[in-house]
Amino acid sequence: MFRIDYNKLRFLVCDDNPHMRRVLRTLLHSFGAREVNESEDGATALEMYSHYVPDIVITDWSMPIFDGLELAQMIRQPDSKGNPFAPIIMLTGHSDKRRVTVARDAGVTEFLAKPISAKGLYQRILNVVANPRPFIKTKTYFGPDRRRNTSVAYIGPERRGSGEVEVMQQPSLMDKARSNV
Amino acid sequence: MSKDKPDKVKIKTFPDHYVITPPNPLRKHVHRVLDKDADDPVARAESALAELSGEFKDWMASETTRLTAAYAEILRDGFNEENQQELFRAAHDVKGDAATFGYPSAATVADSLCRILEHAPDIGGVPPDLIQHHINAIEAIVNDRTQLDAVKTANALSQKLRSVADEYLVHVNRDRPEHLEAILAPSIVPDDK
Numbered sequence: 001m002f003r004i005d006y007n008k009l010r011f012l013v014c015d016d017n018p019h020m021r022r023v024l025r026t027l028l029h030s031f032g033a034r035e036v037n038e039s040e041d042g043a044t045a046l047e048m049y050s051h052y053v054p055d056i057v058i059t060d061w062s063m064p065i066f067d068g069l070e071l072a073q074m075i076r077q078p079d080s081k082g083n084p085f086a087p088i089i090m091l092t093g094h095s096d097k098r099r100v101t102v103a104r105d106a107g108v109t110e111f112l113a114k115p116i117s118a119k120g121l122y123q124r125i126l127n128v129v130a131n132p133r134p135f136i137k138t139k140t141y142f143g144p145d146r147r148r149n150t151s152v153a154y155i156g157p158e159r160r161g162s163g164e165v166e167v168m169q170q171p172s173l174m175d176k177a178r179s180n181v
Numbered sequence: 182m183s184k185d186k187p188d189k190v191k192i193k194t195f196p197d198h199y200v201i202t203p204p205n206p207l208r209k210h211v212h213r214v215l216d217k218d219a220d221d222p223v224a225r226a227e228s229a230l231a232e233l234s235g236e237f238k239d240w241m242a243s244e245t246t247r248l249t250a251a252y253a254e255i256l257r258d259g260f261n262e263e264n265q266q267e268l269f270r271a272a273h274d275v276k277g278d279a280a281t282f283g284y285p286s287a288a289t290v291a292d293s294l295c296r297i298l299e300h301a302p303d304i305g306g307v308p309p310d311l312i313q314h315h316i317n318a319i320e321a322i323v324n325d326r327t328q329l330d331a332v333k334t335a336n337a338l339s340q341k342l343r344s345v346a347d348e349y350l351v352h353v354n355r356d357r358p359e360h361l362e363a364i365l366a367p368s369i370v371p372d373d374k
Contacts, residue, residue, distance in 0.1 A: 005210040006222070017274050019240040023281060026233055030226035055207055062273050064266075085203040093277040093292070096366055115280030115288070118226035130211045135201040145200070 004129055006032030012054035013038045014045035014071060015091070016063040020116075024058060024091075027121055042066030046074050050082050056128060058121075061092035061103065068092070069106050076107035078142045085135060087128035091116065107143025109133075237282035241323045244278055247271045248291075252316055260304050269298045275319060286335035287322040290315050293343040300350050300360045311349060318342055 011028055013036060015021050021038050028036050037052050039045035043066045045059065057075065059068035072088050090108040092099070100111055109132075110124040133145040191202040248271040255264050276291035294315040301307045322335045347364065354360040 001214055001216050002211055003214050003222070005212065008210045009207065017278065019244075019278055020281070023230065023233065026229050027226045030229040031222045062270060064270065087207075093273055093280075093295075096363055098363055098366075114277040115285075118223045118230060122223050122226070126211075129207045132203075132205050132207075135203060137199040137201060138197060 002126075002130065004031075004126060007034050009033055009056060009129075010035040010052060010054045011037065012045060012048055012052060012057045013059075014040075014042060014057070014063070014068065015060040016040045017060070020060065020091075023116060024121075027116070027118055030118070031122060031125075042068060042071040042074075045071050049075060049086075053083065054086065056087050056089065056125065058089045058091055061090055061094055061099075069103065072103070072106040072108050076143050078137055084142070087132065089121075089124050089128065104146055105141065105143075107141075109144050234283065238323075238326070241275075241279060241282055241284055241287070244271070244275045245320055245323050248275055248316060248319065252312060256309070265298065265304060269295060272298065272315075279319075279323075284322060284326065286332070286339040287319050289339035290318045290322065290342055293339075293346045294319075296350060296364065297346050300354060300364055302353055302357065302360075306353075308349075311346065315342055315346070 006028070011033055013021055013024050013028070015024065015038075018040070021040070025036050025038065035052075035054075037048050037054065039048050041063055042059070045057075046066075048054075049057065057071075059071055061068040068090055072090065075082070075086060075088060076084055078084055087109040088107065089110045089112055090103045091112050091114065092103075093114045094100075103111055109128050112120055112124050135143060136145050189204065193200040248268070251264065251268040251271045255268060258264065272291050272294045276288050276295055279285070279291060280288035294312065297307060297311065297315070298304065318338050322331070322338070325331050326335075350364050351361065354364060
């Protein structure tokens with residue numbers, strides 16, 4: 001069985017709703033996390049991201065002025081001085097396919113739809129810690145590989161140009177860990 | 182664990198993209214434990230959430246008050262961009278909070294209201310009663326939750342409102358295929374249970 005040392009991880013939580021921040025803080029502290037920094041808007045979260053250098057960002061989508069999507073886009077700047085690779089877990093009430101695709105294309109690592117559950121949050125965190133996907137950089141995208149699975153049955157056009165190995169194998173640690181949660 | 186310089190970014194170059202494997206400093210915080218030695222962090226967190234749940238009703242009441250106030254302003258001043266956004270954010274917060282705080286029927290009604298605000302081609306043309314009934318339903322569900330027959334009534338009410346709202350949205354978006362597709366598309370939320 002695999003477990004995470006939550007007390008070694010630094011979290012940044014960004015949500016304009018104080019009740020939801022309280023719930024998230026309660027869950028993370030219960031998991032064992034000690035360092036949970038909070039922000040109520042995207043702009044402050046970006047400043048805190050540079051200052052505290054969190055290991056994992058958990059952000060709501062809908063916030064006034066500077067939302068979670070823009071925060072993800074600002075973090076995923078490949079040439080920035082900060083860390084552009086930090087896992088971003090997008091927490092939102094939006095659950096339709098179009099919204100999920102937009103979040104994915106902004107470089108979001110995991111997507112957690114409300115209602116929040118302890119198990120759902122735990123699994124997303126375990127996933128980003130134990131089984132991070134490689135990053136892809138193209139002219140129009142920089143973020144985690146949007147292809148989570150490889151399918152031998154896929155018969156559509158290959159949209160990425162090949163040259164050498166096209167698909168990187170993922171370690172199986174996550175599957176083992178997931179089966180033991 | 183990787184034996185070859187785990188602290189360096191590995192980059193593979195392809196004709197039109199790069200595959201970048203950054204170091205994963207977080208993996209060292211994952212460790213194996215014997216089943217008999219393992220505590221259950223999820224159970225611990227669920228227990229903490231249960232302790233917090235005593236505050237959920239007050240939180241929902243304050244979210245509902247915010248929603249009511251947002252619509253009262255619209256009834257007084259008419260729709261403008263700012264108050265329309267505030268109404269949407271208030272409904273959206275009710276949706277997210279209600280689902281998490283044990284008011285699933287209120288979440289369904291709030292979701293239905295969000296869909297109206299998001300997909301109605303002319304927000305000023307939406308029948309005011311349709312919006313008002315949604316807000317009244319959320320208030321009733323939150324305030325009357327302790328009544329014995331409340332769950333059944335709340336379920337029936339939320340489903341009926343959703344059905345009426347969807348019928349309206351399908352009708353007014355009949356010439357807007359992109360909205361029609363979004364309205365009719367099922368949720369793709371994975372089941373975490």
